[in-house]
Amino acid sequence: MNKRMGIILKSLLTRWDGLIASIFCMLWIAVSIISLVWTPYALTFTDGYNVWSAPSSSHILGTDGAGADVFSWLMAGSATELLIVCAVAVITAVCGVSGVAVSVSRNSGVRGISVVTFDALISIPIIVIALLCAAPWGASIVGVIIACSFAYSLNLMRVVRPSAITAVRSPYVTFARYKGISEFKIFWTHILPQIIPSVIINVSFASATAILAESGLTYLGVGVPSHIASWGRSLSTAANFVTIHPSVALWPGVIITVAVIMINLLGDALRESIDPLTNAELRRS
Numbered sequence: 001m002n003k004r005m006g007i008i009l010k011s012l013l014t015r016w017d018g019l020i021a022s023i024f025c026m027l028w029i030a031v032s033i034i035s036l037v038w039t040p041y042a043l044t045f046t047d048g049y050n051v052w053s054a055p056s057s058s059h060i061l062g063t064d065g066a067g068a069d070v071f072s073w074l075m076a077g078s079a080t081e082l083l084i085v086c087a088v089a090v091i092t093a094v095c096g097v098s099g100v101a102v103s104v105s106r107n108s109g110v111r112g113i114s115v116v117t118f119d120a121l122i123s124i125p126i127i128v129i130a131l132l133c134a135a136p137w138g139a140s141i142v143g144v145i146i147a148c149s150f151a152y153s154l155n156l157m158r159v160v161r162p163s164a165i166t167a168v169r170s171p172y173v174t175f176a177r178y179k180g181i182s183e184f185k186i187f188w189t190h191i192l193p194q195i196i197p198s199v200i201i202n203v204s205f206a207s208a209t210a211i212l213a214e215s216g217l218t219y220l221g222v223g224v225p226s227h228i229a230s231w232g233r234s235l236s237t238a239a240n241f242v243t244i245h246p247s248v249a250l251w252p253g254v255i256i257t258v259a260v261i262m263i264n265l266l267g268d269a270l271r272e273s274i275d276p277l278t279n280a281e282l283r284r285s
Contacts (some may be wrong), residue, residue: 007227007279007281007282008176008270008273008274008279008282010125010201010281010284011272011273011279012270012273012282013021013043013066013101015269015272015273016065017265017268017269018265018269018270018272018273019220020054020262021262021263021269022266023248023264024259024262025262025263025266027237028078028082028259029194031075031078032047032078032079032083033079033268034075035075035076035078035079035120035201036079037229037266038074039069039075039076040068040069040071040075040220041072042072042097042230043068043072043076045069045072046066046067046068047063047067047068048066048067048278049066049067049124050063051063051065051066051067051244052064052065052241054247056186057245057262059122061074061247061251062247062248064234064237064247064248065238065241066083066240067236068261070234070248070251070252072253073234073250074229074231074234074255075163075231076229077229077230077231077232077234077252078231079229079231080141080228080229080231081211081214081231081259082231083141083143084144084145084148084210084211084214085207085210085211085263086207087145087149088145088148088149088152088206088207089203089204089210090158090276091145091149091153091207092148092149092153092202092203092206092207092270093153093203096152096154096155096156096157096160096199096202096203097147097156097160097192097195097199099108099114099118099153099154099156099157099166100156100160100161100164100195101156101164101183101184101191102188103115103118103157103164104161104164104165104187104191104221105160105183106177108181108246115161118154118157119158120156121150121154121201122151122154122155122194122244124150124151125151126147126151126213126217127154127216127217127220127222128164129146129147129150129151130143130147130217130223131221131222132222132264133146133147133222135152138225139221139223139224139226140225141224143217143222143223144210144213144214144217144223144224145253146216147204147216147217148209148210149206152206152209153203154201154211155190155202156199156202156203156206159198159202160198160199160202160266162194163194163195164191164194164195165200166194167191167194167195167204168191169191170190170194170236172186172190173186173190173191176189177188177277186265196274196275197271197274197275200267200270200271200274201268201271202265203267204263204266204267204268205264206212207267208263208264208267209260209262211231211232211259211260212256212260214230214231214232215231215232215235215236216232216255217232218230218232218236219235219236219239220230220235231252231255231256231259232252232256234251234252235249235252235253236254238252242276
């Protein structure tokens with residue numbers, strides 16, 4: 001196992017996209033940790049005499065309409081975005097793979113009901129789920145995570161299920177069922193390894209899209225609350241003044257775009273590295 005992990009890591013870091021994305025993610029994590037204990041200015045700091053200022057030595061990325069330091073809010077927002085991305089990725093992977101396992105169950109009744117249920121639920125937009133979450137809790141990070149995880153888990157089930165069905169029809173699974181091996185062990189041993197590349201791609205897509213969803217939901221008032229820093233909050237704050245002061249909206253827009261691209265690059269590089277069909281060294285090990 002350690003040897004295989006070493007081969008996967010080596011393959012990931014020798015790819016240009018995997019290396020660049022890995023460096024970006026490590027910097028993101030480092031900035032998020034630092035922001036928990038230090039930012040250039042406190043988030044409560046405002047300078048009424050220095051609003052909408054251009055980048056300068058005292059304010060690297062300038063200030064917003066309240067005189068708050070844009071760079072400090074983006075630093076603090078990186079921790080919020082990292083929390084949302086990680087939570088959505090984990091929940092989407094766990095719930096999505098569990099749903100795939102149910103949808104390829106040996107029990108035809110369970111299999112049929114699960115497929116119909118998933119197809120019905122996937123039609124519910126993220127905004128509707130976010131509004132339902134906002135009703136009892138108000139605008140919150142939890143609501144964003146639940147809304148994104150719910151929608152992306154269903155999408156993962158729909159996309160990955162065909163690959164799982166192909167794996168189920170393999171002679172290995174047929175023989176394992178003939179021997180009376182439990183469905184859980186069959187899925188874990190014979191089916192999951194076959195669908196891991198597809199799962200990784202879908203989870204990386206979900207993680208990247210969660211950043212965009214957070215920005216949209218925050219702009220609509222059902223995302224991250226106003227007292228918590230996030231990239232979406234910084235972008236929505238500057239959106240009404242983008243034609244007058246475009247630089248304030250530029251920085252959160254750039255970092256969101258770069259983060260989305262890097263997450264997708266990391267997911268694609270990881271899929272290529274973990275798949276024996278595309279990684280010859282892993283195939284030989």
